[in-house]
Amino acid sequence: MRTLNVRGTKGDLSVRLDLRALLVCLLLAAAALAAAVVLVGTGDYPISFGEVVRTLLGGGEPGQEFVVRELRLPRVLVGLLVGAALGLAGAVFQAISRNPLGSPDVLGISHGSAVGALVVIVVFKGGSEAVATGSVIGGIATGAAIYLLAWRRGVAGYRLVLVGIGAAAILTGVINYLLTRADLVDAARATLWITGSLGGRDWTHVWPLVAVCAVLVPVVLGCGRPLRMMEMGDDTAYALGIPVERVRLVALLAAVLLTAAATAAAGPVAFVALTAPQLARRLTRAPGPNLAPAALMGATLLIVADWGAQRAFGADQVPVGVVTGVLGGVYLLWLLAVERRAGRI
Template identity: 45%
Template sequence: MSAPAEVREPEAPAVAGRRPLRVGRFSGVLRPRPLIVLAVTAAVLLLAAAANMGRGDYPIAITDVLATLFGGGDAGQQLVVLELRLPRTLTGALVGGALAVSGAILQSVARNPLASPDIIGVQWGAGAAAVFVIVLGGGAAGVGGWFASLGIPLAALLGGLVSSTLVYVLAWRRGIQGYRLVLIGIGIQAVLVAAVQWLLTVAQIYQAAQAQVWLNGSLNARSWNEVVPLSIAMAVLVPLALVLAHQLGGLRFDDDTARGIGIRVNHARTGLLFVAVGLASVATAAAGPIAFVALVCPQIARRICRVGSPPLAVSLVLGATLTVTADLIARTALGSVELPVGIVTAVLGAPYLLFLLARARQEARA
């Protein structure tokens, strides 16, 4: 009598552009396209950063900038690149990446592409608290040295948490509905903008000018004093976001469906929103409320990668690339006149907001 044939578990069919991946008890789908997009975007980020560090009163070629970053270059190039220009570029990349990840999380949780920290009041909550410290607290140690005293970043973090909690509580009605969250967030933001304008009217001239520059979103005079704490905050919050990212796909569905596939909806939302608010608040404290990065980058990443929800890693690198490129444009577009980077991102992002609004109106009519 012959031995029975070995029974094998049928392999999962391969989907176009996807490959099943299994490691021990964990399984998933490997998507080559997001990995390719991530690699290409990272290369563009490196070139944009090198170009940004090469422009200035002491111009340096991109090849020399790259050589200096990897240990080459003469003493003058090392001083200009590593001490004077690298901190500003790193601050822009970290701020852009933090805002993009925050926007990707909020858009996935709210199931609405308009849900971003600069639309629903998170950034302006952080901004209002920071302006309060600058105006009524004597500016702490000034915008350039606020990390020394921790006054402005802590105020911005607290302001972002308070404003986002208020939006969440007011939008809650047996769950979170995307458009209700956006509308309430816009209303809260209008109140915060009015509060900021009042603070500017009662401030001294120097303090008001200092706060106004900060409110436009600027990377001017950023140093290692800003890079180090921002890097520490992102080293904690970004890995936490990536760990919680597996729940974002389930949160795209309604609450009952999400619970049916094993997601603890309230706990997942709370953890993800805390990470998103923390990233947006820290980024706002570092460079001011830079507009539209959190709104635009996650949706561009989702469309390029052709996935259902914004991919966090691609959104991070894309946000860093957009902010560094906008800073390059802000520094060089008008010759010797330097624009705040927030103005450039607003010019680039406003048309995309109009596109999203027009598309939402067409979908509502269909």
């Protein structure tokens, strides 16, 4: 593994860079931006790659300006932010649980957000802002409940996964019950929401996500080195001076909030949080949670999945959650086969 050590002139600053991981981050960022431009140009009114770039730089025609800036750009930005938030949250959960199956999907956080949103839709007949609020509250409440139930002189990864799987099963039953109680209109609306979709997203969905990510992403990235130390075990991390429980609590809280905000914006998009960290780790071949590569991989996966859905079925015909669910299910089967072959399950 090639690394680059950068030190200050007075020796007061030292930064260690993994060149392969840095290259992967740059390539993933370029892929996400390129896929975003292609997605902006995709739809009933197709716009070429060059025209999209020119329009974004302020040189487009009035019609193109409206289509790009008002209709399509907010959707793409929501996709990028949601994918990055889910990828980052998944990396945190997998690092803390020390399990490749640890993700908001498996541990029930997304299910809790879905329950909160469905309660607002079915019981209170709330609008989009109320649904988003209910989703955030449901995700936070579920995360707090899982953490408390898994606590026993600390939070062990194995116990966290088991409690999360149990919570997900219970919440799935609650979701199904709420759907049976809903009338036809609310049931259709709720089903579309819990599938996960970027359709109809505008600037009112973008700015809350920007604010959440601006606050929480630096917090999570700041936990990167302690999380890497914690992968060697709590005792070793304590010996290295890492405040294990405080780091675990801060990282989990930030990951839960990122998941809840992403779910509030686009619904519980399946499997992005599960697959993005593992794919990023396989590309970088670097130890540790690989937080930045996981975020960039999540953004790329979600944008490419939305583009594939639009190209295959037309705009808004198939929600992006269907595509990520199918691809994620295939990936999960492959991951289980690999883990079984390695003798870990």
